[in-house]
Amino acid sequence: MVRLEIAGFDTPRRGAVCRDAVTNRHSKIESDIGMNHVAKGMASVQTHHKASGGIGPGSAADDAFQLICPITGLPVRRRAEWQQVTFEPGFRISAEIIGGSILLTHNQGRATLSGVRKAFDFTEALIEKEIGDRPYIHILDYTYLEGTTLEGRRCFIRRMLARDRMAGVIFYGLSPMLRMSTKLGKRLNIIQIDVHIASHYTDAVFMACDLLHKATGLSSSALWPEGTFISQFKARDGSPHIILRREDWGFERGGYGTRLEVVDGHILHSVSRGVLRDQHLPDLIALRDRIYNALAAVHGPLYLIVGARNLQGVERRARKCYIDAISAWHGKVPFEAYIIYGLNQFMAAVASFSKFTLPFKTYVSKDFDDALSLVARKKKTASANGRSDGQPLVKDRKTGDAGGGVEHLMEFIGRIDWERDGLALSEGIHTESPLGPVYDAISVIKSEVDDLLREKIRTEEALRKARDELEARVQERTSELIATNRRLQTEISERRDMEAALRAGQKNYRNLVNSVNSIILRWDAKGRIVFMNPYGLKFFGYEAEALIGKNVVGTIVPESESISKRDLGHLMEAIRNDPDRFRNNENENITRDGRRVWIYWTNRAITDDEGRIAEILSVGNDITGRRHMEAELRRLATTDPLTGAFNRRRFFQKARQEFLRHRRYGHSLAVLLMDMDHFKKINDTHGHPVGDAVLRTFVQTCQSVFRVTDIFGRTGGEEFSAVLPETDAANAARVAERLRERVSNSALEGEDGAPSIRFTVSIGLAGLNENDLTLEAMIRRADQALYTAKRSGRNRVVQA
DSSP: OOOOOSTTOOSOOOSOOOOSOHHHHHHHHHHHHOHHHHHHHHHHHHHHHHHTTOOOTTOTTOOSEEEEOTTTOOEEEEOGGGSSEEEETTEEEEEEEETTTEEEEEEEEEEOHHHHHHHHHHHHHHHHHHTTTSOEEEEEEEEEEEEEOHHHHHHHHHHHHTOSSEEEEEEESOOHHHHHHHHHHHHTTOOOSOEEEOSSHHHHHHHHHHHHHHHHOOOGGGGSOTTEEEEEEEOTTSOEEEEEEETTSEEEETTEEEEEEEETTTEEEEEEEEEEOGGGHHHHHHHHHHHHHHBSOOOSOOEEEEEEEEEEEEOHHHHHHHHHHHHHHHHHSOOSEEEEESOOHHHHHHHHHHTTTSSSOEEEESSHHHHHHHHHHHHHHHHHTTOBTTBOOOOOOOOSOTTOHHHHHHHHHHTOOTTSSSOOOOTTOOOOSTTHHHHHHHHHHHHHHHHHHHHHHHHHHHHHHHHHHHHHHHHHHHHHHHHHHHHHTTOGGGHHHHHHHHHHHHHHHHHHHHHOSSEEEEEETTSBEEEEOHHHHHHHTOOHHHHTTSBSBTTTBOGGGSOOGGGHHHHHHHHHHOTTTTSEEEEEEEOTTSOEEEEEEEEEEEEOTTSOEEEEEEEEEEOHHHHHHHHHHHHHHHBOTTTOSBOHHHHHHHHHHHHHHHHHHTOOEEEEEEEETTHHHHHHHHOHHHHHHHHHHHHHHHHHHSOTTSEEEEOSSSEEEEEEETOOHHHHHHHHHHHHHHHHHOEEOOSTTOOOEEOOEEEEEEEOOTTOOSHHHHHHHHHHHHHHHHHTTSSOEEEO
């Protein structure tokens, strides 16, 4: 998760951002942010730009048109001569500068060595002129890059290595092949520049801000323009959202006020209060136009969400004028949907009536969280229909293979997990194709790489065995040195021999410590790091000078998850009194670049002559992979591998918890039992693979109907169950009927021109009543209702 350090924010905001009252929400955010700190940060950035000869944000000398990043609020500079610059036939680049120190290039087409060289000349000239000698980040958008020749890739790496002021490179939109080769190159240390892979633009720009913060030492707040606020809002369903606001995105006039903000880079959210009259409409539409035109890009389908909870009313004439104005704006800026929440009963009726006459989709939701959930469902539906976040569809690259073999091969390579032995591919990847020998060759290459890495692991294991001997050697050497120092007072004649022996022992000790592939750490009673071996320094990403003498808390131990520094003395005493308790432990640590890692530590106390602990010797090994594997195993143990729904054990575990809670507090609860009609006939007629596809399609339909709070699982072969919290029998019946109708209207496309396969479901439901002492009692009633639905002709809902 991106850490927001914008004007006083150290950690992501948790919970809702005061959804119900825009006044309270804005005053809270403005209080938290601290305008004085923002002003000081911007002043320091602009001074730095002028001193370095660059053109700072808002400079009068800047003839590039100034825009706003819809995710971060950072200023974005573009020039016409930076857009769609062609370097060779079929390869071109568009460039822009975000926040003064982030270069973003959009690469399109296929590049040869000549194109790569010309592109580097172009970007380096742009960096020299626009960024100057400041540290910068280069973000490369490869969404529409079709490929690069081998010579071009080599030239790319050489030219990147030559950039001395570049603090990092971030890719997004990588093809499966490029993603795989980049990860493998980082693992084998072939790529020696600071390379990161982001999943999309939002991830990339926040990652770039974080890297700039680490490279310059400036607070992240210094990157943001004055009057810009950004926060993270967690919706009721747990999904995170990024909210961007500016001081001038709103107005108050004549008993009416409104504030606008951009959510997730593609949602215009406005909150109004007072009475809307027709004289307010020009300002309202102009404000929305100004904000939209100021955005550098809209990263996803555009949605309008309007909060009307504090809106006291809309004059009759203003209603029609508003509808006409928003319809005209839709003609200029087509948006995906218009969602309004917080309406009173009358306004909700007006909205419901008007939506049939409007040229755009209109929805009424309960609150802001509900509106965001609706947007998420619409985006999910659009993605399932072949669209991705509102971006234009990219035509498939020509493969020359009518059967799609090359595309399948790319998917096969892209889904190889190079972090594990073997191919470890998920279901759905088959090698029965004309390119079968190529799959075999890839498997052999992967096996050879695994063998080399296993040999490396065996070598590390041999070195780790020396770890157990290290404590005895340290203790033995310490006692030997103490005895030697005492003898030296009376045995001057033996000093030279003892010093030689000491130097030899120290050399052996250093050789051992420097060669072992484990983290060796010594820290004193005040928590200060006394020593760390080269392997540990490289693992955590520090130079020795930057780490020795620093406290373990705040460096390799996250300060938010550690004991306080004043308790380190108590910890030392606890280790001395009960050494076995603290001998071995697993905990999460943090590297210099913010990466979280799990380390298994073996701790030993080193005491002085009086028995007090002077230092702690800790030997650690990275177990991050094992922890991730354990988490994945837990997930597999609770879900059905075919459909992804809860398995029978997990379903009943969660269902019983909900039953006991609802019965205790007297809340309504409903149970649905669903059985696919004539499923055996589908298997017998079309085969089990088709039957499996039918089950997966059915589960996807169920997940589009049920809420995230509902409990849904596969409890038999073609039998499924659902528990609907806070839902009475009448509402459950409506949900069940909606599900039954969607299932009956869905179909699975047949293969090789065969007709579509249609299927239906029978549903039995039961609501919680006072006679239901156990969950099983409700399920028995629902099962009887399901039996009745089957006997009555199937494809129906029956309530117990």
